Amino acid sequence: MGRTVLVSGATRGIGREAVKQLREQGFSVFATGRDRHLLDQLKKDTGCLGETCDLSDSSSVLSMYETARAALGQVDVLINNAGLNPGKTPVVDVPVEDLDVSYAVNLRAPYLLCREALKDMGARKTGHILNVVSTIARTSAPNYSTYCSLKYAMHGFTLCLIKEAQQVNVKVTGVYPGGTDTDFRPENRPDYLKPESAAQMIVQCINAPEDVVVHELVYRPMIETNF
Numbered sequence: 001m002g003r004t005v006l007v008s009g010a011t012r013g014i015g016r017e018a019v020k021q022l023r024e025q026g027f028s029v030f031a032t033g034r035d036r037h038l039l040d041q042l043k044k045d046t047g048c049l050g051e052t053c054d055l056s057d058s059s060s061v062l063s064m065y066e067t068a069r070a071a072l073g074q075v076d077v078l079i080n081n082a083g084l085n086p087g088k089t090p091v092v093d094v095p096v097e098d099l100d101v102s103y104a105v106n107l108r109a110p111y112l113l114c115r116e117a118l119k120d121m122g123a124r125k126t127g128h129i130l131n132v133v134s135t136i137a138r139t140s141a142p143n144y145s146t147y148c149s150l151k152y153a154m155h156g157f158t159l160c161l162i163k164e165a166q167q168v169n170v171k172v173t174g175v176y177p178g179g180t181d182t183d184f185r186p187e188n189r190p191d192y193l194k195p196e197s198a199a200q201m202i203v204q205c206i207n208a209p210e211d212v213v214v215h216e217l218v219y220r221p222m223i224e225t226n227f
Ligand SMILES: NC(=O)c1ccc[n+]([C@@H]2O[C@H](COP(=O)([O-])OP(=O)(O)OC[C@H]3O[C@@H](n4cnc5c(N)ncnc54)[C@H](OP(=O)(O)O)[C@@H]3O)[C@@H](O)[C@H]2O)c1
Pocket: 008, 009, 010, 011, 012, 013, 014, 015, 032, 033, 034, 035, 036, 038, 053, 054, 055, 056, 081, 082, 083, 084, 105, 132, 133, 134, 135, 176, 177, 178, 179, 180, 181, 182, 183, 184, 185, 195
């Protein structure tokens, strides 16, 4: 497997920890997120490449992919990790604007990045795409309909992508972490997974033997019971 990785949502949480671990293992990494200060700090700390990008804008998503591809030479591994938690809201109160931005960040952006990456990887007949979904796509939760429905959509998309990518020898993994103690929610959750642990599972999957494809990687903190 190649050694260049594009990581979205790399300025915080699981993505930031994945970049650190990948850099320690010698991967060339292109990191992206919105927060310029956090991205610059990550670049300084790890030596990764990177550029800010607001994934809610589809043209920015496509130009960011081109920049990453040029900077890395080629994208061997894509980690679609960025995600937006719009918070808890009952269906009857969800503003249309929240629905639109959640769709753009949680489904459209990773979809477009998969599309672009699969063109390149398929032509080379090698590569690995990892889509970070969530265990919420295995269950349901009141007041979480926007996030939950888009993660279900990401799950369905990933299942289709697995079959298309298989035809061109590209690995696809749906990653389903359980609750992880990141900036994703306002409160601290020390009983959840540490972001470095959640990232370690992803990095281990990238390092799986060449003849192995992990289609689904489901993992949870011990306290989680949504299965
Ligand atoms: N934490 C959990 O309990 C949990 C559980 C299951 C699955 N997940 C999934 O794991 C992934 C990572 O979550 P996390 O917990 O690490 O979250 P996090 O700490 O909130 O980090 C989210 C990352 O996504 C980026 N992002 C959000 N909106 C963006 C936008 N419009 N454009 C570009 N980047 C954007 C953020 O960048 P900026 O801040 O720089 O904008 C940040 O780097 C997500 O897909 C999430 O759904 C999380």
